[in-house]
Amino acid sequence: MSREFYQSPRSTWLMRLFWKAAGADRYILERTTYGDQVKYLCLGGIIIATGMMAGLAGGYAFYTIFEPRGNAINSFKTAGDIAGTYDAIDIPTMIKAVIFGFIWGLIIFNIDRFIISSTGKGDGTEDITKKEFMGALPRLLMGAIIALTISKPLEIRMFKTEIDIKLHEKQIEQQQAYKAKTDSVFNSELASKDKEIEKIENDIADKKNRHKILEQNYIEEARLITVGPRALAVKAQMESVAAEIKELENNPDFLRVKKEKEAIEKKREDALSQSEKYASGLDGLLERIKISHEISGTVISLFITLLFMAIELTPIFFKLMLIKSPYDYMEENIKELIKAENGIETQYNYYQDKEGRERDKIVQHQVIRLLKEKISLLEAQSQLSDEALHHWKEKKKQDIRKNPELYVNEQQQQNGHEKG
Incomplete structure (x- = not known):
């Protein structure tokens, strides 16, 4: 400007x-x-x-x-x-x-x-x-x-x-702690299965050693003389031990325990493979x-x-x-002008509230004017209604004086309709 x-x-x-x-x-x-x-x-x-x-x-x-x-x-x-x-x-x-x-x-x-x-x-x-x-x-x-x-x-x-x-560093520590916890959970189950497997494998190992000794004896007997009754007896013992070894190796309980151990080891490996993923969740x-x-x-x-x-x-x-x-004074001035244009008056420090603080009173002049106009209009309508009722009452009185029987008959007919 x-x-x-x-x-x-x-x-x-x-x-x-x-x-x-x-x-x-x-x-x-x-x-x-x-x-x-x-x-x-x-x-x-x-x-x-x-x-x-x-x-x-x-x-x-x-x-x-x-x-x-x-x-x-x-x-x-x-x-x-x-x-x-x-x-x-x-x-x-x-x-x-x-x-x-x-x-x-x-x-x-x-x-x-x-x-x-x-x-x-x-x-x-x-x-x-x-x-x-x-x-x-x-x-x-x-x-x-x-x-x-x-x-x-x-x-x-x-x-x-x-x-x-x-x-x-924390993720590595978390990963190691998870692995240790996983091992502790599965190691007890694996140890139980290992004991069962170890017992059968020891029996198999003993019989394999017995079979090996018999095999050596058979070879020695067959080398010294022709295959005679003694060599045949050793061979029969050898075949019996081999059958026992095969029976132990194919024992259903032995095979079941081995499969259960393999399943536990697979679960353990899967759990350990997730350790890095769980440790990454720390981020x-x-x-x-x-x-x-x-x-x-x-x-x-x-x-x-x-x-x-x-x-x-x-x-x-x-x-x-x-x-x-x-800026502040101009802003206040514009606000007051807008308020004045719309008929809003502020009476500063007009009254005190219950706590003793001074409060402003806001007077809405346009609202007051419209309210007064509305009240006056309603009052005028009420007065006109009273005047109309007064004249209607006087006219009815004149009609009754001229012909009272007609009024009585109208009232009786009206009462009959209401009862019906």
């Missing part, structure tokens, strides 16, 4: 965007001072930045929660490469995380915009009184909660390398936050949280500390 003593700077589309984010009135800002324009430009910038950080934090948290589970350190570079690790990105989860982050960022942006635009300007001085602070306390609590939701995902992203290494958002606190310590973690709280809560405190400027 051009004046003889001052010319308001022209606004750019970026300034108007930031003004809208801060809930400021573009019409007023384009007619006020440059200081007011910059003030709401910075305020809107903080709100937009908070929404963007919330979107990044929400998207990263979503990806961390729903990404395919695996080792915390997926793959290492070779010794000749630069030391470090790299992760394979799951594209479907990444797309979902981007969509969720965008929606989450918009939600936080709108909440912040509502908090800032609904926060008053205090008493127009730099001091924050107890009354002002208590009035802003719900908004401060909401801002603190939003700051926490933003800071934690970004915190685990800041310490991702250290968290991955520590988490990988969750909560576990990463816990490790982040272990690595960074209380002081650094608290400092990061307070940093985001400062970013989130600064606009609220600044609005309470702002000294009234031309």
Whole structure:
């Protein structure tokens, strides 16, 4: 706006965007001072930045929660490469995380915009009184909660390398503990089956040794003389032992126990093969936050949280500390003009409530005018109805004086219809 003593700077589309984010009135800002324009430009910038950080934090948290589970350190570079690790990105989860982050960022942006635009300007001085602070306390609590939701995902992203290494160690420990527990569960069953198998195998081994000795005796007997009765007797014993060995090896109980042992061993191998999968399940958002606190310590973690709280809560405190400027007076003036145009009168400090606090009285003149008109119309209609009833009554009286029998007959007929 051009004046003889001052010319308001022209606004750019970026300034108007930031003004809208801060809930400021573009019409007023384009007619006020440059200081007011910059003030709401910075305020809107903080709100937009908070929404963007919330979107990044929400998207990263979503990806961390729903990404395919695996080792915390997926793959290492070779010794000749630069030391470090790299992760394979799951594209479907990444797309979902981007969509969720965008929606989450918009939600936080709108909440912040509502908090800032609904926060008053205090008493127009730099001091924050107890009354002002208590009035802003719900908004401060909401801002603190939003700051926490933003800071934690970004915190685990800041310490991702250290968290991955520590988490990988925990996954290995978890895997070893699972394997030990699996072995302890299956070892007792396998030991029972081994005892049964060992007993039969010992019998088989004894008979095989007996068969070997008989075989040697037969060879010696057959070498010394021709195959005679003694050699044939040894051969018969040999064949009997061989039959016993075959019978033991084909014993149904022996074969059943061996199959049961094989089934138990297969279950054990399947359970052990799942150990890496179960250990990978340790890679969750909560576990990463816990490790982040272990690595960074209380002081650094608290400092990061307070940093985001400062970013989130600064606009609220600044609005309470702002000294009234031309924008504020012009905004109040426009509000009063709109109220006056619509017949709304505010009588300030008109009465005191039960707690002794002064309250304003709001007088809705248009409502009062319409109410009075409606009351007058209803009163006039009531008076006209009374007048009409009065004249109708007089006319009826005249008709009865002229012909009373007709009136009586009409009443009798009417009573007869009602009884029928």
